[in-house]
Amino acid sequence: MxxxxxxxxxxxxxxxxxxxxxxxxxxxxxxDGIRHIIATPHFSADHYTHRQRVRDKVDELQNQLHLHNIDVTIYAGHEVRLENADFIKEHTLSENFFYLGAACKFILLEQVWEGYCKETPEIVESFLKRGIRPIIPHPERHFFFRDHPQLLVNLIDQGCLTQVSVDSLLGKNSEEARSFSHWLIENDYMHVIATDAHNVRRKPNLSEGFRIVTEIAGEERADEIRWRLEQIIMS
Ligand SMILES: [Fe+2]
Known part of the structure; x- marks a missing residue:
């Protein structure tokens, strides 16, 4: 996985x-069955993790995994927070963050927690024009998407993908996030799942996510997600 x-x-x-x-x-x-991990440290106002630091940490961890005979490949990425349009423009121009995938065709573009960034469609458009597809991480955890699902549907219609977190599916984030994540699957508004793991407690748990997706939407949908994840990492 x-x-x-x-x-x-x-x-x-x-x-x-x-x-x-x-x-x-x-x-x-x-x-858990995971063999490939894109490391996605925050790239935000409070976590300014420059590309070179990320690259060095990826190399350090990959070396350690070889020494410990853990057959997992780590790739460099970022979870970029949409602090505001200027933040994104500045750091895009300076090439300070990583895109996702072998050909850098995806960006993990996170909303701030306080409220929906109204400049999102304009930012999304600027990436799409350059052949880069935004993936919106854990929309189910943002109150404004839960209160106004049309905001999210509009972004999907524009060309964004959505990523639901396994902990949300399991009800570990909140009941609201759990029920909205299930609603997203039922209505085919969820494109991929991921762990958003942070440590050994908030841990990598992808197989449980696939189990829930299969329960709700069937094996074919789970296969679609596996196929999309391969597309993201390979293209
Ligand atoms: Fe994250």
Whole structure:
């Protein structure tokens, strides 16, 4: 399995504090059946994780996984927070963050928690024009998407993908997030799932997510998600 959203790098954001816990997370992921992880530290006003730091941490962790015989491949990525349009424009021009996928065709573009960024459609359009497809992480955890699902549907119609977090499906985030995540699956507004793991408690748990998707929408839908995750990481 492929996890496209995981805070597994040590001491870089609010993920694991040290390499020991990163290795433990990788072992949990391996035992769950995960073989590829895109490391997506926050890129935001409060976590300014420059590309070179991410690259160094990925190399450090990958070396340790080889030493510990944990067969998981780590890729460099970012979870970019849409602080505002200027923030995105500035850091896009300076190439300060990583896109997702072998050909950099996707961006994990997170909303702020306080409220919907009204400039989102304009930002999305600017990425789409350059052949980059935004993936919206955990929309089910944002109150404004739950209160106004049409905001999310409009972004999907525009060309965005959505990523639901396994912890939300399991009800570990909130009851509201759980029920909205199930609604997204039932209405075919969920394109992929990911763990958004941060440590060994908020851990990599993708197989449980696939179990729930299969229960709600059937094996074919689960296969669609697996296919999309491959497309994201390979293209
Ligand atoms: Fe995240």
């Amino acid at each position: 492929i996890d496209i959203h995981c805070h597994i790098l040590p001491g870089i954001d609010d993920g694991p504090p040290d390499i020991r816990e990163s290795i433990e997370m990788a072992q949990i992921a391996y035992d």
